[in-house]
Amino acid sequence: MANLKTSQKKTKAQSMGMHTEVLTGKTQQKFFNPDEAENFFYWGTYDVDFNKRTELDVKDMNCKEANKKIDELMSEGYGTIVIKNPQGKHSLGVGILNKLNLIFEGSLGYFGVGSIDGPMVRVNGRVGWSCAENMMAGKVVIEKNAGSCFGAAIRGGDLICKGSVGARTGIDQKGGSIIVGGDAGAFTGFMMQRGRIVVLGDVGINLGDSMYDGTIYIGGKIGSFGSDAVEAPMTKNDIDWLNRKLKVAEMNENFDVSKMTKVVSGKKLWNYDALEPTEKKGAI
Amino acid sequence: MCGIAGLIHRGKSSNVGEELQSMLQALKHRGPDSTGYALYSQNDGQNFIMRFKVGENVGEGSTSVNEDVSVYNERKKLVDKNLSELGATIVKEEQLTPYSYRYEIKYDKDLMDFSKKIESVEMVEILSIGKSLELIKDLGDAKTVSERYNLDKVKGTHGIGHARMATESGVDIKSAHPFWGYPFADVSVVHNGQLTNYWNNRRALENKGMRFMSECDSELIAVFLAEKMRNGATLEEGMKESLTGLDGVFTYFVATKDSLGMAKDTMAAKPLVLYESDDLVAMGSEEIAIRSILPQEITTYDPFDGEVKVWQI
Numbered sequence: 033m034a035n036l037k038t039s040q041k042k043t044k045a046q047s048m049g050m051h052t053e054v055l056t057g058k059t060q061q062k063f064f065n066p067d068e069a070e071n072f073f074y075w076g077t078y079d080v081d082f083n084k085r086t087e088l089d090v091k092d093m094n095c096k097e098a099n100k101k102i103d104e105l106m107s108e109g110y111g112t113i114v115i116k117n118p119q120g121k122h123s124l125g126v127g128i129l130n131k132l133n134l135i136f137e138g139s140l141g142y143f144g145v146g147s148i149d150g151p152m153v154r155v156n157g158r159v160g161w162s163c164a165e166n167m168m169a170g171k172v173v174i175e176k177n178a179g180s181c182f183g184a185a186i187r188g189g190d191l192i193c194k195g196s197v198g199a200r201t202g203i204d205q206k207g208g209s210i211i212v213g214g215d216a217g218a219f220t221g222f223m224m225q226r227g228r229i230v231v232l233g234d235v236g237i238n239l240g241d242s243m244y245d246g247t248i249y250i251g252g253k254i255g256s257f258g259s260d261a262v263e264a265p266m267t268k269n270d271i272d273w274l275n276r277k278l279k280v281a282e283m284n285e286n287f288d289v290s291k292m293t294k295v296v297s298g299k300k301l302w303n304y305d306a307l308e309p310t311e312k313k314g315a316i
Numbered sequence: 317m318c319g320i321a322g323l324i325h326r327g328k329s330s331n332v333g334e335e336l337q338s339m340l341q342a343l344k345h346r347g348p349d350s351t352g353y354a355l356y357s358q359n360d361g362q363n364f365i366m367r368f369k370v371g372e373n374v375g376e377g378s379t380s381v382n383e384d385v386s387v388y389n390e391r392k393k394l395v396d397k398n399l400s401e402l403g404a405t406i407v408k409e410e411q412l413t414p415y416s417y418r419y420e421i422k423y424d425k426d427l428m429d430f431s432k433k434i435e436s437v438e439m440v441e442i443l444s445i446g447k448s449l450e451l452i453k454d455l456g457d458a459k460t461v462s463e464r465y466n467l468d469k470v471k472g473t474h475g476i477g478h479a480r481m482a483t484e485s486g487v488d489i490k491s492a493h494p495f496w497g498y499p500f501a502d503v504s505v506v507h508n509g510q511l512t513n514y515w516n517n518r519r520a521l522e523n524k525g526m527r528f529m530s531e532c533d534s535e536l537i538a539v540f541l542a543e544k545m546r547n548g549a550t551l552e553e554g555m556k557e558s559l560t561g562l563d564g565v566f567t568y569f570v571a572t573k574d575s576l577g578m579a580k581d582t583m584a585a586k587p588l589v590l591y592e593s594d595d596l597v598a599m600g601s602e603e604i605a606i607r608s609i610l611p612q613e614i615t616t617y618d619p620f621d622g623e624v625k626v627w628q629i
Contacts, residue, residue: 119611120603138613141603158616160603161587177617180584198618199584217584218621236621237582 077130080111090124091117098124106132120160125153142179145172148189161198164191167208173282180217183210186227192281199236202229205246211281218255221248221295230277232287240295248295249274251287262298270294318481318508319343320493320588321600322569323609324474324576324627328595329358333462333470339598339605340458340477346601347479349377350492351461352453354504354571357472359448363407363420364501367443367451368395368434371415372488376455379486385414387439392417394437402433412465413454415489416443428499431527441490441529446502448472448573453492473629474576476569478506490530495538498527500545502573507534508601509566509586517561537568555579555624569599577626584621591616597627 086105090098098115102125105113112133118124122141125134125148132151136144139157149168154175161179164172167186173194180198183191188208196214205224212229218236221229224246234252241258248261249270257263274289321339323332332355340351359365370391372380399406404423411417423430431442444451452465458479462468478493485491497503511517511533518528518536526539540561544554555570555577565585570577578599580588590599591606591614598606603616619625 117611120607122602122604139603139607139616157613158589158603160589176615179587179589179618196617199621215620217618218582219584236584 074129076127078106079109080106080130080132081109082111082131082133084110085112085114086110087114087116089116090121091119095121095123099126102128102134106130118157122160125151139176148172158195159193164189167191169208171280177214178212182212183208186210188227190277190280192283194283196233201231202227202248205229209277211277211283213281213283215252219258221246221261222258224248228273228277230274230281230292232283240297242301243297245297249289249292250295251289251292254293254295257295260298260301261295264294264296266290266292266294317346318493319346319479319601319605320477320506320508320567320569321598321605322474322476322506322571322576322578323596323598324571324629326595326597326627326629329471329473331469332356332472332475333467335609336475336477337458337462337468338608339600340479342604342608343479343601344457347481348457349482349487350453350455350480350489351458351478352480352493352506353451353461353467353475353477354444354494354506355450355452355467355470355472355475356448356502356571356573357450357470361447363422364445364447365450366419366421366434366445367416368419368440369416369443369489370395370437370440372439372490373413373415373455377487378455379482380488383439388414391437391440395434395440398433398437402430404430416454418450426499427501428525431499435527435529442496442498444496444504446573449496449502449504449571451494451496451504453478453489453494455487455489455492473574474571476504476506476571476576478508484510485530485532491532493532493534495532495535497538497542497545497570500542500572503538503542503545503570505534505538505541505568505570507537507566507568509534509564509568509581511536511562511564511566513563533564534568537562537566537570541570551575551577552624552626555626559622559624567601574629575626577624578619579624580619580621582622584618588619589616590619590625592627 114135118138120141123143125145127147128151129149134153136155141160143162144159146165150170153172156175158176159178162181165184167189170189173192177195178193178197182197182201185204186208187206190209192211194213197216199217201216201220202210203222205227207227210229212231215233216231216235219238220235221240223242225244226246229248232251237255238258240261370388374382404421408420454461493506494504514533541554566581567586567588589603
């Protein structure tokens with residue numbers, strides 16, 4: 033558990049340069065200490081058995097009650113949980129940090145399956161805004177459409193929507209893959225920093241606006257390019273990766289990925305120059 | 317943030333009052349200050365229905381100035397006098413709250429002159445005029461307002477509604493949505509978002525003779541569309557012009573006696589979820605609004621940026 037007491041002792045983690053703060057007051061912050069076995073335990077996770085299956089009807093539950101019940105079921109070792117009647121409720125299935133087969137028989141509202149690290153999720157319906165926000169790992173498959181900010185700030189994993197998605201898909205994306213079978217709205221890949229976005233259909237205006245890094249592949253028409261988003265040539269590695277990913281995403285395997293448009297950062301915005309802030313001020 | 321909801325039954329009537337109440341109550345967390353309904357009900361279409369208020373609801377967290385109820389009666393008498401002078405005949409009158417009335421009237425002349433005359437009485441505001449439109453708005457959540465005005469039994473083909481979180485203007489009825497598309501009969505608007513060129517547009521429209529009753533930026537949409545239609549544009553044309561004429565972030569619904577439309581700004585910054593079938597279109601700020609009337613599994617989607625859609629009954 034977190035050490036809430038003042039600590040002047042230099043830990044091994046500090047010696048290793050993992051952090052430099054020496055705590056002088058009461059804190060709830062917990063630093064990783066490789067000497068302590070307990071730190072290899074990922075808090076809030078469970079060893080589950082995928083063959084142990086159960087159903088949970090959340091029709092009359094609010095999101096807190098539903099999420100708590102999911103947590104309880106995982107703690108009992110259930111590795112396959114089918115959620116009945118989600119009916120567009122917000123924030124369902126969030127914060128799951130272990131392997132799990134999680135199936136939603138219906139649609140989710142906002143912030144569905146956010147901040148997850150590892151589960152395999154299937155939503156047999158639609159998802160609202162900010163689905164899988166901050167996802168670290170795992171696979172999420174949406175059978176129908178998705179709202180805006182799909183996969184906002186994801187760090188890893190595969191996030192798949194077989195239908196169309198709204199605006200700002202992959203905003204602030206830091207890793208992982210977002211794959212869309214239909215169309216995507218405006219500002220797709222806005223300020224993305226790493227990872228890949230694949231859209232088989234059309235995209236709206238300002239594609240890849242202010243993207244720092246990462247790669248976007250578009251199969252259909254592009255409304256317009258955003259600031260600093262530029263087209264790049266497709267390589268054999270791109271084509272191989274796309275073919276593999278579309279298979280993983282259960283998408284059309286006959287889709288000719290070689291004809292897709294590849295978009296990357298032009299890296300011409302001010303944040304890529306070598307000027308120091310004082311020099312920049314002078315230049316302005 | 318505010319929540320908006322709308323639905324249209326195509327080819328039949330339904331219990332739109334109750335349906336819209338369920339949808340708006342599901343969105344209560346988006347706006348608890350006031351709730352408004354624009355219901356297109358089954359009337360005989362012979363007479364105009366005028367809903368108007370002679371004062372504000374001063375309870376329930378209102379920012380309005382408290383007034384003695386006796387002034388309401390005086391204002392009502394002045395409205396009746398003005399109606400008589402306009403040549404309008406009151407067929408039926410109902411007092412719904414101390415400050416609001418519903419009149420059925422016979423009148424066949426210009427509605428702009430009519431409105432100016434009625435609203436020349438201090439604090440009197442026409443909430444709506446139409447042969448189908450019943451516009452009700454008051455402080456409180458959807459259920460509270462519905463119960464106060466007996467809306468759960470209103471039958472009709474379509475309606476739009478709004479759950480308001482007051483941000484840029486007061487907690488009062490005049491700033492609540494929907495807004496009537498003055499001076500057009502049966503036109504109403506609800507909006508979720510912020511308009512940043514409100515004053516520029518307002519000044520220009522006022523110079524053209526259009527009237528504003530509040531300082532709520534959403535009212536601009538109703539007036540903007542009304543002015544376009546006054547100059548011959550269709551509803552859909554006016555809505556498309558609004559995408560460039562209005563700055564800011566917005567999703568809005570507009571309804572007329574036989575149609576329902578939606579528009580979303582070019583940045584798609586405000587949410588909207590839509591369900592569309594052959595006989596029903598339902599839409600709202602969040603899917604839970606739609607689920608409140610359609611619990612079975614359905615396919616919904618988010619309209620894209622800059623999208624305008626209009627459906628007929």
